[in-house]
Amino acid sequence: MSTTSGDTYVATKDLKGVISDVHLNVEKPIDQDASKRTSITDVDIDPVADEKQEAVEAAAxxxxxxxxxxxxxxxxxxxxxxxxxxxxxxxxxxxxxxxxxxxxxxxxxxxxxxxxxxxxxxxxxxxxxxxxxxxxxxxxxxxxxxxxxxxxxxxxxxxxxxxxxxxxxxxxxxxxxxxxxxxxxxxxxxxxxxxxxxxxxxxxxxxxxxxxxxxxxxxxxxxxxxxxxxxxxxxxxxxxxxxxxxxxxxxxxxxxPVLRRFKELDWVGTVILMGAFVSFIMAVSFGGILYAWNSGQIIACFVVAFSLFGIFASSETSPSSPQSNNASSPSTATGIVVPLYM
Incomplete structure (x- = not known):
């Protein structure tokens, strides 16, 4: 009789443990995707804290x-x-x-x-x-x-x-x-x-x-x-x-230091870009005025301009270029349309 009572007590205790585990799992569900998050953008952001931060920055x-x-x-x-x-x-x-x-x-x-x-x-x-x-x-x-x-x-x-x-x-x-x-x-x-x-x-x-x-x-x-x-x-x-x-x-x-800043400027890219713009602007400014559009001078200016633009774009995006980490596609695109804006 005592053995049966002991077995019943143990079984009841185990059952309570299972029920308790189930209850805890229901109350605190496991985030199945937590282990898959690999960047800060995947983490939930508190919108209230975000608004407070923006308010502080705006007030500064x-x-x-x-x-x-x-x-x-x-x-x-x-x-x-x-x-x-x-x-x-x-x-x-x-x-x-x-x-x-x-x-x-x-x-x-x-x-x-x-x-x-x-x-x-x-x-x-x-x-x-x-x-x-x-x-x-x-x-x-x-x-x-x-x-x-x-x-x-x-x-x-x-x-x-x-x-x-x-x-x-x-x-x-x-x-x-x-x-x-x-x-x-x-x-x-x-x-x-x-x-x-x-x-x-x-x-x-x-x-x-x-x-x-x-x-x-x-x-x-x-x-x-x-x-x-x-x-x-x-x-x-x-x-x-x-x-x-x-x-x-x-x-x-x-x-x-100022000297270090000068060294970090892309001097080669600067010279290439300036040459490209000068050739392009000369072509569009003097074509049909000083020279015919199909003249050798204007065609040569266009060829030089677009060749230099291509070299500049390639050098800025090349992984081996020291400037590749600082390359900015929007900046480059803006620079190309600057003559049209001015």
Missing amino acids: PVRDITGWKWGLVVVAILSSIFLFALDNTVVADIQPAIIANFGDIQKLPWLAGAFLIGSASTNLVWGKVYGQMEAKTTYLISLVIFEVGSALCGAAPTMNALIIGRVIAGVGGSGMYVGVMTLLSVTTSLQERPMYVGLTGLLWGIGTVLGPIIGGAFTDSSAGWRWAFYINLVIGGAFAPVYLFMLPKSDPRKGV
Whole structure:
């Protein structure tokens, strides 16, 4: 009798254990997919915590300068966008005066083409530089280059000097444009940024439209056509104190020596890309004007341009390339359509 009771007790205890295990499994189901998760994107994210993090980031100040000082900084850097756009079209109505002054009518297409060559061929280069160097310093360097080019255009003694000045101004203007976008991206919040980017587009449009009007007005006045370029020096000089003393600094690679940053720039790719843009812009600018579209000169420019574009794309995406880890398809694609935009 005692043996039977003992067996019954043991069986009952085992049954309770099984029931308990089943109950625990129901209360805390095993995540069958947990072992299959291989990346952080597979892990469940708490939306409440995410919202709190976004709120903290939104509340954090994005710049030290505020109020009227910040407004003055915005006006100053947007003025450089206006001047860059203005120079893009300012020669449209001053060409007759320039030809009357210098002659060399066969070089007339170079006046507009030279500026585009300088700006479009260096756009991606400036982007790489801003990714390595302190933004304020780089912006000031590009501003000085633009002003030097403008001064050379205004004081040019020959058509060749004017063309060289246009190339230099284009290089500096491209750097200013990329610099403004960089500075606005690091000194504005996500909520503010669309408005400021919209302002850059507005100023670009206004400058492009007013370029021929302002150039023509100077030509018809006692000031003369040279002031269509000197005006850049006047406006740049007026805002110089703002650029020097109020413009916020932004260093993407703090603590990294400048020499090391220069070494990490893709110099070979830069030269290839600039050669590709120069060849392409010369082809589309001079085709049908200086040379027939089916002429050997224009065909050669197109062949060189697309060959260099292909070499650049191959070198940037090659696993053996030291720059392959930094290759950016969107960036490369943007650079290819820059001449069409400008």
